[in-house]
Amino acid sequence: MDKLPDILGSLPYLLEGALLTLAITVLALISGFVIGLPLALLRVYGRKPAATLAAAYSTVLRGLPSLVVLFILFYGMAAVVKLPAFLAGCVALGFCSSAYQMELLRGAIQSVGPGQMMAARALGMSQLQAIIHIILPQALRLAIPSWSNEAAVVLKDSSLVYAVGLAELLRRSQQVAARTYQSFIVYSLCALIYFAMTFLANRGLDHAERALRLPTPLEETAH
Amino acid sequence: MSNAIVRVENLHKAYGDTEVLKGVNLEVDEGEVLVVIGPSGTGKSTMLRCINLLTRPDQGRVWVAGDEITAPHADVNQIRERVGMVFQDFNLFSHLTAEGNVMVALTKVKKMSKDEARKLAMFELERVGLSDKAQLYPAQLSGGQKQRVAIARALAMDPSVMLFDEPTSALDPELIGEVLEVMKKLAREGMTMIVVTHEMGFAREVSTRMIFMEHGVIAEQGPTQQLFYNPQHPRTREFLGKITELYGHEQGEA
Numbered sequence: 001m002d003k004l005p006d007i008l009g010s011l012p013y014l015l016e017g018a019l020l021t022l023a024i025t026v027l028a029l030i031s032g033f034v035i036g037l038p039l040a041l042l043r044v045y046g047r048k049p050a051a052t053l054a055a056a057y058s059t060v061l062r063g064l065p066s067l068v069v070l071f072i073l074f075y076g077m078a079a080v081v082k083l084p085a086f087l088a089g090c091v092a093l094g095f096c097s098s099a100y101q102m103e104l105l106r107g108a109i110q111s112v113g114p115g116q117m118m119a120a121r122a123l124g125m126s127q128l129q130a131i132i133h134i135i136l137p138q139a140l141r142l143a144i145p146s147w148s149n150e151a152a153v154v155l156k157d158s159s160l161v162y163a164v165g166l167a168e169l170l171r172r173s174q175q176v177a178a179r180t181y182q183s184f185i186v187y188s189l190c191a192l193i194y195f196a197m198t199f200l201a202n203r204g205l206d207h208a209e210r211a212l213r214l215p216t217p218l219e220e221t222a223h
Numbered sequence: 224m225s226n227a228i229v230r231v232e233n234l235h236k237a238y239g240d241t242e243v244l245k246g247v248n249l250e251v252d253e254g255e256v257l258v259v260i261g262p263s264g265t266g267k268s269t270m271l272r273c274i275n276l277l278t279r280p281d282q283g284r285v286w287v288a289g290d291e292i293t294a295p296h297a298d299v300n301q302i303r304e305r306v307g308m309v310f311q312d313f314n315l316f317s318h319l320t321a322e323g324n325v326m327v328a329l330t331k332v333k334k335m336s337k338d339e340a341r342k343l344a345m346f347e348l349e350r351v352g353l354s355d356k357a358q359l360y361p362a363q364l365s366g367g368q369k370q371r372v373a374i375a376r377a378l379a380m381d382p383s384v385m386l387f388d389e390p391t392s393a394l395d396p397e398l399i400g401e402v403l404e405v406m407k408k409l410a411r412e413g414m415t416m417i418v419v420t421h422e423m424g425f426a427r428e429v430s431t432r433m434i435f436m437e438h439g440v441i442a443e444q445g446p447t448q449q450l451f452y453n454p455q456h457p458r459t460r461e462f463l464g465k466i467t468e469l470y471g472h473e474q475g476e477a
Contacts (some may be wrong), residue, residue: 118277119314119373123328123380124304133331137318214318215360 003180007189010176017172018193020086024158024168027090029151032097039098040105041131054102061099067160069096074164089161097154104150108143109135141212148205152198159194169193227286228253228384228415229274234283236269243269244280245439251384251417256410258426258447259419261436262462267419270436271386274417275306288383304332307377307385311392313369315361321348321372322357325379333380347375351405367398371405378409385409387418421466427451435459 043054061069070092073083083091112135120130162171173190177183231249235242243266251257259267272278274285276292276299284293292302316324325344329335335343348354351371361369370390377385387406391399403425410416410429420426426433426447434444435456443456454460 113314115310115312115314116316119308119310119316120328121300122275122277122303122306122308123376124300124332125328126300129331133327134316134318138316141318215363217362 003182003185006180007176007182007185010172010180010186011189014169014172014176014189014193017167017169018197020166020168021155021158021170021194022197024086024089024093024161024166025151025155028093028097028154028158029101031090031094032101032150032154035094035098036101037105039102040109043102043106044109045127045131058099058102061096062103064096066093066096066157067163070160070164085161085164085166088164089158089166093154093157093161096157097150100150100153101147104146105139105143107146108139111142112138141209141214144205144209144212148202148209151201151205155198155201156194226253226289227251228255228288229417230286231270231274232284234270234273234285235281236266236273236278237281243439244273244283247283247436247439247441249434249441251415253383253415254413255432256414256416256430257418258430258433259417259436260421260426260433260462260466261442265436266439267436268388271308271388271417271419274386275303275308277308300332304328304380305383307380307382309370309373309377309385309387309390311389313361313366313373313393315364315369315373315376317361320358320360321353321364321368321375324361324372325376328376329379343379344375347379348372350378351375352401365398366394367401370394370402374402374405374409384415384417387416387420389419389421391420391422421469423463423467435462437462 039054039057042050043058044051046054070088073092074085074088077083116134116138117127117130120134121127125133158168159170162168162174165171167175169190173186177186180186227250229249229251231247234244234247236244243264247266247270249270259270261267269278273280273283274287274292276285280293284291286292287302288305290302291297292299315321316327319327322341322344325347326337326340329340329343330337333340345354345357348357351374353368353371353375356364356368356372361372364372374385374390390406391402394402399422403422406416406418406425407429418425418430430447432444433447433450435442435450435454435458437458443450443454443459450459451463454463
């Protein structure tokens, strides 16, 4: 237990790592969404070749381990472009996540009834207007629970970037553990930080889901 | 060219091997209230959907207020604005309030300001007797109220013609009356309407002309009185008999 002060002294160091973990996660999630959403729309509303292409993209990427994608981007491409580790990490996780986000968004879009699109078109909206103003506001609400799940997955997968030398939470935990010889305590602390981040992210999204939830029939809300 | 509001010429539509429409010709003049009857699966809804091109016909041409919507470079969205459509299952936008449902196409399609759109939305909701429900979401409305909002939403676009696709078929019997009332009021105000319905009381009271569709063609058409009391086609007679048996009795008070 004499190592405890030393470990506690490393806490800021670990938390800095957690910040990097968080940065990578957020950037990967955002880029995954930015790529995944148009692909999901193409998959649902696109002409045959575009829809097939989108489906192929998702099938291929979901079939690859994130770590392999990361290694291809970081080491494999090094001869052509030398990507900084941070960028490679965000891009790799972003690509992988985009395939999953595409699928979950596709599911959400498809669960908005076809009548919504029909009614919007009947009012003279273009397909794009209908998607933006009618379909997506409903689909994105429906997507929050699975998106929350995906956020947790990406947060945990972000630990993979330690393999390209980024000093994120896991990497730093390893360093502290090696220095203090207190693997159990240090990794438990690391686990606790990961858990806290996942937990808070999910709680936040649960909250968002509730706040954005559409009113239910009157008789059910009257209690 | 005639001054018909809707003109349909030789409409054909098939889904796979099933020919739903086999050459429908139709003209609807301003102020007419046309009721379309016929057994299910005979292309009544498909015909309505071809008029605003929600369904693209395989063959045939459609004009709305003089513009051909089936023309190769027609501005379909713009022509659609002139065709109001009311669906069997309402299709209200579930993320918007009643007011929002009426407003959304006004602001996004007609590019009205929010204030203008809100004013018009309230006027249209008032017209269907629902101004007090403006802030409620579809899930908080009864079926009849939903359908009246849907009618208000279509009316707000100031259409030349209103299409009703079995507007009361998804409603509980006690909610049908309020929707029919709104439709009757519209008819009295001179709105051109094409209504697919089994509500014979409504047909008898407000329609000016009826058509009987069967097997993808118009089997018989004529002024309401004639089709009702003196149908020529034996199938029309049979169908009317059946439908009156089913729906006929509660019509008086609707």
